[in-house]
Amino acid sequence: MADIDSDIDSDIDSDIDSGSGPPAPRKRADARRNEETLLDAASAAFVASGVDVPVRDIAARAGVGVGTIYRHFPTRADLIVAVYRHQVEACAEAGPALLASSGTPHAALARWIDLFVDFLVTKHGLAEALQSNDAAFATLHAYFLDRLLPVCARLLDAAAAAGEILPGVDAYHLLRGVGNLCVGAETDPRYDARRMVALLVAGLRLHRREAARRETAAARPAGASSPPEQSQAM
Amino acid sequence: MADIDSDIDSDIDSDIDSGSGPPAPRKRADARRNEETLLDAASAAFVASGVDVPVRDIAARAGVGVGTIYRHFPTRADLIVAVYRHQVEACAEAGPALLASSGTPHAALARWIDLFVDFLVTKHGLAEALQSNDAAFATLHAYFLDRLLPVCARLLDAAAAAGEILPGVDAYHLLRGVGNLCVGAETDPRYDARRMVALLVAGLRLHRREAARRETAAARPAGASSPPEQSQAM
DNA sequence: CAATATACGGAACGCTGTTCCGTTTGCCAA
DNA sequence: TTGGCAAACGGAACAGCGTTCCGTATATTG
Numbered sequence: 001m002a003d004i005d006s007d008i009d010s011d012i013d014s015d016i017d018s019g020s021g022p023p024a025p026r027k028r029a030d031a032r033r034n035e036e037t038l039l040d041a042a043s044a045a046f047v048a049s050g051v052d053v054p055v056r057d058i059a060a061r062a063g064v065g066v067g068t069i070y071r072h073f074p075t076r077a078d079l080i081v082a083v084y085r086h087q088v089e090a091c092a093e094a095g096p097a098l099l100a101s102s103g104t105p106h107a108a109l110a111r112w113i114d115l116f117v118d119f120l121v122t123k124h125g126l127a128e129a130l131q132s133n134d135a136a137f138a139t140l141h142a143y144f145l146d147r148l149l150p151v152c153a154r155l156l157d158a159a160a161a162a163g164e165i166l167p168g169v170d171a172y173h174l175l176r177g178v179g180n181l182c183v184g185a186e187t188d189p190r191y192d193a194r195r196m197v198a199l200l201v202a203g204l205r206l207h208r209r210e211a212a213r214r215e216t217a218a219a220r221p222a223g224a225s226s227p228p229e230q231s232q233a234m
Numbered sequence: 235m236a237d238i239d240s241d242i243d244s245d246i247d248s249d250i251d252s253g254s255g256p257p258a259p260r261k262r263a264d265a266r267r268n269e270e271t272l273l274d275a276a277s278a279a280f281v282a283s284g285v286d287v288p289v290r291d292i293a294a295r296a297g298v299g300v301g302t303i304y305r306h307f308p309t310r311a312d313l314i315v316a317v318y319r320h321q322v323e324a325c326a327e328a329g330p331a332l333l334a335s336s337g338t339p340h341a342a343l344a345r346w347i348d349l350f351v352d353f354l355v356t357k358h359g360l361a362e363a364l365q366s367n368d369a370a371f372a373t374l375h376a377y378f379l380d381r382l383l384p385v386c387a388r389l390l391d392a393a394a395a396a397g398e399i400l401p402g403v404d405a406y407h408l409l410r411g412v413g414n415l416c417v418g419a420e421t422d423p424r425y426d427a428r429r430m431v432a433l434l435v436a437g438l439r440l441h442r443r444e445a446a447r448r449e450t451a452a453a454r455p456a457g458a459s460s461p462p463e464q465s466q467a468m
Numbered sequence: 469c470a471a472t473a474t475a476c477g478g479a480a481c482g483c484t485g486t487t488c489c490g491t492t493t494g495c496c497a498a
Numbered sequence: 499t500t501g502g503c504a505a506a507c508g509g510a511a512c513a514g515c516g517t518t519c520c521g522t523a524t525a526t527t528g
Contacts, residue, residue: 027505027506028493028494028495028504028505028506029494029495030493030494030505030506030507031494031505031506031507034506034507054483054484054485055484055485055486056483056484056485059508059509064507064508065507065508065509066485066486066508066509067486067487067488067489067506067507067508067509068506068507068508070485070486070487071506071507076485131362131417131418132418133418133421133422136485169429169433172424172425173425173426173429173430176418176422176425176430177415177430177433180414180415180417180418180430181411181414181415182414183365183414183417184365184366184367184410184414187367188367188410190406191406191407191410192407195403195407196407196410196411196414196434198437199403199411199434199437199438200430200433200434200437201437202437202438203432203433203434203435203436203437203438204433204436204437261474261475262473262474262475262524262525262526263525263526264474264475264476264524264525265474265475265476265525268475268476288514288515288516289515289516289517290514290515290516293477293478298476298477299476299477299478300477300478300516300517301475301476301477301478301517301518301519301520302475302476302477304516304517304518305475305476310516370516
């Protein structure tokens with residue numbers, strides 16, 4: 001499975017007057033240099049010690065003071081987003097492509113989730129950070145949701161429209177569930193997150209029997225309709 | 235759904251010479267009193283601020299110094315285990331009971347997992363602590379596994395033997411997956427862990443079509459047997 | 469009522485994230 | 499080229515955490 005590209009941002013100051021807002025008074029040269037250095041250092045530090053590596057370590061790697069980090073990236077989430085921006089973007093863009101190239105919408109969904117899982121699982125502590133409700137990670141949360149939620153929703157809708165999965169599962173739940181299942185995937189050799197995710201994805205498939213039941217239920221007056229199998233677990 | 239009992243240990247020093255090992259020279263009265271006070275304080279603090287409440291807060295609640303906590307409970311995990319021991323025990327004991335009383339093994343499994351999820355979801359941060367690979371939580375991990383893994387395995391085996399679920403899913407994976415799905419269930423109102431767990435449990439069901447395919451595959455020479463639907467996601 | 473082992477309290481240490489300000493440095497205009 | 503100033507830097511300093519350690523207090527026992 002081809003993984004998403006993993007090079008580092010090089011278009012840091014590419015917002016040179018995009019036409020809207022205040023003129024953006026152009027940053028100093030050393031500032032731009034440091035920002036790039038910091039991204040490299042952070043990327044390396046994340047690989048070595050996870051995304052929750054001490055700020056001082058990143059600063060030391062980059063050869064700057066801690067103040068410089070906070071000036072460029074007010075929260076840790078901003079730094080994480082900057083480091084993984086390209087990969088998240090690639091994952092988002094892969095969604096529509098998979099929908100077009102895959103046999104069925106469900107296959108596309110499964111493949112896309114695979115991509116997402118591969119990404120999460122190979123970044124120490126990213127999954128953990130994503131579910132953390134620490135205020136420092138709010139930006140991270142927001143960014144991932146902003147980029148990936150629409151993609152996931154579209155795949156989900158397509159699969160539901162094709163009658164392959166049961167409707168009513170929203171993208172947020174799925175994304176969050178998948179993210180949750182990835183927690184600890186790297187540190188625990190006994191645990192295989194991919195397998196559990198596959199089970200989850202399998203769980204939302206609509207099977208012949210359920211589909212039939214669902215149709216007869218739809219024909220009857222709505223209300224106490226008995227939802228499919230997994231509801232017996234509630 | 236009846237939840238597990240939630241009273242606090244009162245048989246702290248019930249190991250008064252159980253016959254084995256060194257004579258256990260009987261603790262001082264104030265020590266026993268403090269241990270109980272600490273359990274109460276910790277229980278209250280966990281409810282108020284989650285299981286990762288600062289040690290000092292627990293100490294303040296109990297009216298003791300932090301040293302006293304560490305003397306009684308060397309690691310935070312020991313304290314957590316002590317507080318929730320009864321409930322975990324009850325959950326473990328409910329397994330065989332459910333297997334006997336429920337219609338099918340799969341129903342028993344689903345109900346038991348419900349019990350487990352209800353327990354996890356109502357304890358702030360417990361799920362998070364369970365997957366944390368922080369060394370401080372090793373005891374917690376070990377205890378939960380020790381008590382719940384055999385129960386889960388037995389339910390799983392029963393369901394597999396009845397042909398209701400696909401074999402080859404081991405109890406550790408399931409327990410861990412369910413635990414993972416419970417992370418953040420309390421703090422994120424948009425997320426419904428129970429629903430995702432239900433999906434996961436549904437995912438391991440063996441359906442008519444798959445069962446048939448599985449049988450023909452078993453009849454053929456083993457090796458490149460194509461596993462059921464969810465494998466297309468791998 | 470001593471003597472002593474046991475347990476207690478909380479100061480102290482080390483490691484975090486985060487802020488803040490004196491100092492340095494790039495930039496531009498004179 | 500140079501002077502001045504805004505921008506950026508570095509790291510000391512602060513606050514909050516877990517954990518350790520030891521002088522002090524106290525329950526127990528003879």
